[in-house]
Amino acid sequence: MPKTITEQNLHHLIDALLAEGVRVIGPKRADALTIYAPLANGEELDLDQLPRRSAKEAFFPPCETILSFEKRDGKITVSDPDLNRLPETVLIGVRPCDAVAPGILDAVFSWDYDDPFYLERRKRTTIIGIACTSADDACFCTAVGCSPDARKGSDLFLVPLQGGGFVVEAMDGKGSALKARYEALLATSGSAQPLPLAVPAVDSLDLEKIRTWLAGNFEHPLWQEIASRCAGCGACAFLCPACHCFDIVDEGGEAGGCRRKHWDACGFGKFTMHASAHNPRDVQPQRYRNRIMHKFKYYADKFNQTLCTGCGRCIRWCPVGIDIKAVLDEINKK
């Protein structure tokens, strides 16, 4: 029999996890803004809005220290962060467009080099996904192979029910273990029906056709047409669940400091700047082209996956109204 949990017991689950020293990250509201943040108690979980930033930061934070250095009495010491101190984490209330992304990123973070920072966090995190029952006109998950009830990426999956509460489904061993551990908070399913799914009202896309078009149109007037307006900020990349570029910087002073890894974006003018001052992508349309190529061609060629989940954040937040779905529609028509 399927198991269900009430909203109140979901809050109790969070409280119980916190009591055991587990870090719980979920959508949390601060003023009008909802972001994924460590929850202090179950009541803080706010499932009303899609968080402004994606859930990737649970594995790939905006900034992290990868080593630190110190100079004392003429001696220099360099130390690595202790990854064993990364906390066991439950990431809760993750909609499918965010939950599928870590699975896509695993490929690149364990390709030619196993990134210990990303992979350790992945190992220590359980994802509790939730079926999506509210979409807006920027959402297009179904056009890129995701869906409002995609279970992929979730260890445990919640399906909101009419009248409140959720069906609880374990998707893998991690999810089953968590479900078994808190069996007492669950009930046997009654007659309540699931809330209707939020299926975005969008035209479908033929991703294979788009990939083929991209392969033959590195040079095309479309790039200028779309991206001459691009302002060159990193809002699209930083809010994206799948963008994963980073820069490495040394910060600090003579006495000591840190080497840090922080988010970077191919829209930035300096992203491809060489030490010689030559810049192979010296105008904005070339940078925007890279964004599309990377998501729908290069990553697909290399890892057989699309680097886009259709969450719509880049559309909602582009300062100049560039709409990736409109761009893909345009290519799809060619």
Add this chain to the structure above:
Amino acid sequence: MAALGRHRACPYKGTNYMTVNNQNIDTSPLVDPACYAAATAAIRAEAARLFETGEVTAVVGYRAGRRAGTVMPEVAVTAEAAAQLIFSPGCQNNLTLFLSKAKRDALPKGKVAIVVKGCDLRALAGLIGESQLKRDEVHVIGVACPGVYGAAADHSRPLTADSAAKKCRECKVHLPEGVDLVAGTLPELKELPPLEAQELARLEAMTPQERWAFWTEQFSRCIRCLACRQVCPFCFCTQCLCDRNRPQAVDTSPRPAGNTAWHLVRAMHLAGRCSGCAECERVCPMDIPLNLLNRKMAQELYELYGFEAGTQPQEQGALTSYRDDDDESFIK
């Protein structure tokens, strides 16, 4: 439809899953939407004339996006493209962004026309004052603008008292002056509470410690996407101090030290130059109220030097000129 981003008017108030509470939202249109249609028609007619006479090589304006009510900047280089230009409450962008020397390299050579609101016109005057362009290099189509959406507005609905941008609530330049053509006519406008002035007053009433706590909290959300810099018409430096790494002036990582330094450097570099278009605040994906800093700077400049960003180009900025009677009381 649900509130996923700022393009929805945040209808969710309660903590219940997916419950909607629309009771507090004023949905009556602020002005007759026909006034935007009239401005659109006037812009299109002028653009058609300009292409026909060959006066300009491009018209920088606005066109509709895929989603209802959304808009994007458009550089129209043909009469056909110019026939698609619009004016609507979604026309938030300050298009003078595209007129700095560096950005103009991407535009066709020759004279260009640009669509500006009264608030944008101040930026145009500032850019001319800073020798980024000459007045006769640009044909200015000013719009009689009743107001545009704020960052959190629902683009699919008419402009309302709730969805109007904060800057529009205190706007004194609905009708642009000194332009080559005024598109549209201004309807009668309602008086709206000056939310931003109220918020600035609230901050000024705080103790320095409280204010520091307020900004520390705000800056803690910054992810350094630099949208604020990239949309600013006055952030036209080809080498930003904050991108330098030999030596490094400002930490680039999104942490308290670098975030605070970045936002203070930004505010200081814009003091006496900022036109108050508030684009930096509109585009901030982390909702940091950046225009409060700009506005505070503008207030100081006015009190100290009588300087105000205006619609007429001023060759000497308050901070780039010296007068014997300049107030120096702040030097302690």
